[in-house]
Amino acid sequence: MRAEARALALVAAGGAAGAGLRALLSAWWPASADSLPTTTLLVNLSGAFLLGLLHGWLDGRLGERPAAPGPTQGEPGSAQDSAPLPQPVAVPSGSTLRLLLGTGLLGGFTTHSTFSLEALRLLEQAPALGGTYLLGSFTGGLLLAAVGLWAGASLVAAVRQGVA
Numbered sequence: 001m002r003a004e005a006r007a008l009a010l011v012a013a014g015g016a017a018g019a020g021l022r023a024l025l026s027a028w029w030p031a032s033a034d035s036l037p038t039t040t041l042l043v044n045l046s047g048a049f050l051l052g053l054l055h056g057w058l059d060g061r062l063g064e065r066p067a068a069p070g071p072t073q074g075e076p077g078s079a080q081d082s083a084p085l086p087q088p089v090a091v092p093s094g095s096t097l098r099l100l101l102g103t104g105l106l107g108g109f110t111t112h113s114t115f116s117l118e119a120l121r122l123l124e125q126a127p128a129l130g131g132t133y134l135l136g137s138f139t140g141g142l143l144l145a146a147v148g149l150w151a152g153a154s155l156v157a158a159v160r161q162g163v164a
Helices: 003-028 038-061 094-109 112-125 127-160
Strands: none
Touching: 003 038, 003 094, 038 094, 038 112, 038 127, 112 127
């Protein structure tokens, strides 16, 4: 399979699964028009954390960035000095995981368009709640993405040190 077709297939498969999961959650916990859209909020916040976690883990695992703050390059224990993590043969490459899980699954799971429409409707009906929803979504998403990046990098560092 050509690389472009393979990449498209990975994103489509992950996206279908992520969108399906989001639709299922929305059907189980629908939001009323005049209340906080908690399902969309939780989906987007958990997606931000999970995407950060995935990228933090992949960046550290693949040595694209230092796994965690520590010694400077060249010192014992630095990213330059550390050996790559032992990988089982069955672990897909970083680009495969980014496409399937990051762009596909989590891209399909999270939803900016639904968030935008719900925020607009909420701002019209309950401005204070709508403003809180916007601020909480953006701030929480940024914070959880940062925590996810840190957690992923910390996981790799712990595995490298034999802690996990």
